[in-house]
Amino acid sequence: MILPKSNRLTPEQLAEVTAIVTEFGCKIQPIVGAVRSIYAIVGDERDELMINRLEGLDYVDRIDRIQSPFKLMDRRSDLASHRITLGGVTLGEELFVIAGQCTIDPKNPNYFYETAAAVKEAGAQVLRGGVWKPRTNPYTFQGDAKSLEILMEAHRRTGLPVDAEVMDEEQLDLALSAGVQMLQVGARNALNYSLLRAIGRAVAERDTIVLLKRSLHMGALNEFISAAEYIAAFGNPNVILCPRGTAPALDGYRNHPDESITPLLKEKTWAPVVVDPSHSVGKAAYVPACALAAVAYGADGLCIEAHVSPSQGIGDDPKQALMPDALATTIAQAKQLWAIRRGVKAARAD
Numbered sequence: 319m320i321l322p323k324s325n326r327l328t329p330e331q332l333a334e335v336t337a338i339v340t341e342f343g344c345k346i347q348p349i350v351g352a353v354r355s356i357y358a359i360v361g362d363e364r365d366e367l368m369i370n371r372l373e374g375l376d377y378v379d380r381i382d383r384i385q386s387p388f389k390l391m392d393r394r395s396d397l398a399s400h401r402i403t404l405g406g407v408t409l410g411e412e413l414f415v416i417a418g419q420c421t422i423d424p425k426n427p428n429y430f431y432e433t434a435a436a437v438k439e440a441g442a443q444v445l446r447g448g449v450w451k452p453r454t455n456p457y458t459f460q461g462d463a464k465s466l467e468i469l470m471e472a473h474r475r476t477g478l479p480v481d482a483e484v485m486d487e488e489q490l491d492l493a494l495s496a497g498v499q500m501l502q503v504g505a506r507n508a509l510n511y512s513l514l515r516a517i518g519r520a521v522a523e524r525d526t527i528v529l530l531k532r533s534l535h536m537g538a539l540n541e542f543i544s545a546a547e548y549i550a551a552f553g554n555p556n557v558i559l560c561p562r563g564t565a566p567a568l569d570g571y572r573n574h575p576d577e578s579i580t581p582l583l584k585e586k587t588w589a590p591v592v593v594d595p596s597h598s599v600g601k602a603a604y605v606p607a608c609a610l611a612a613v614a615y616g617a618d619g620l621c622i623e624a625h626v627s628p629s630q631g632i633g634d635d636p637k638q639a640l641m642p643d644a645l646a647t648t649i650a651q652a653k654q655l656w657a658i659r660r661g662v663k664a665a666r667a668d
């Protein structure tokens with residue numbers, strides 16, 4: 319829908335916008351009001367170039383898009399009934415929890431094995447462990463492919479499916495060949511479309527699940543959902559949205575907590591939302607409250623960093639990992655809140 323700055327377009331302006339939309343296979347249908355006229359774009363109005371060209375006209379105030387920019391992930395898509403199941407939980411039916419270390423220390427694998435057992439005991443369904451790490455400073459530890467063996471050994475020992483971040487195609491191939499069930503796209507790569515494309519292609523014929531973190535710099539929610547759509551478009555719709563805090567940080571927190579976008583995402587997309595409170599607030603003491611807030615906002619699950627001995631951890635673990643007892647309490651309380659939320663829903667439906 320084209321909204322002109324003036325009350326209506328002049329015949330020359332109408333001819334110009336008609337010429338532009340015609341190039342993209344669309345037509346203009348004027349909607350004439352007593353005072354103002356607006357101009358509907360009839361046809362597929364999702365072409366960014368067409369919208370940019372129209373928005374660039376100095377007599378156009380704005381373009382309101384009626385069509386969703388994402389077909390597959392839209393709430394109204396046929397895929398809306400698609401369900402993602404991992405670790406015995408179908409997302410949306412029960413609280414889903416991913417937990418584990420930020421980073422696996424290849425020199426101290428026992429910490430990870432102990433963390434893995436503790437995470438299972440605490441009630442998580444998926445074990446996370448950073449093999450390769452994006453870092454703020456490239457001269458700090460960036461991970462080690464040896465940690466992939468440790469991750470898969472922990473999977474064998476606990477039976478928990480595992481989640482690891484991949485940052486390039488080589489890591490993607492290694493992770494998939496090793497049998498990693500959940501691939502994480504980190505916040506720094508959420509807008510790296512060539513990586514999203516490579517992941518989409520690589521998982522097209524598999525049942526691998528992709529956990530897509532929200533970029534620190536993502537603006538409109540459509541940008542986040544469209545990135546998920548880009549992965550799913552290759553054929554595997556198992557994509558989960560993971561808000562994890564954005565920039566600039568709220569003074570005192572690591573990022574600006576964004577669990578409150580959950581209901582907004584859910585209005586637009588059927589994709590499950592799993593919130594990461596650990597990177598959002600960035601300090602273990604604040605993580606349980608953020609996790610519970612996320613569940614209250616309607617999150618389908620949580621992704622929490624945990625470590626048996628955070629002070630011995632590497633990466634983010636000394637700052638933000640929960641100890642096993644705190645993890646167990648957080649999961650138990652989050653499950654209670656989940657039940658309350660469902661009860662509230664049921665009561666409303668009555």
Ligand code: PEP
Binds near residue numbers: 420448452503505531
């Ligand atoms: C992580 O999960 O350890 C991580 C690096 O997350 P993010 O990409 O959200 O910063």
Ligand code: MN
Binds near residue numbers: 420597623633634
């Ligand atoms: Mn981390």
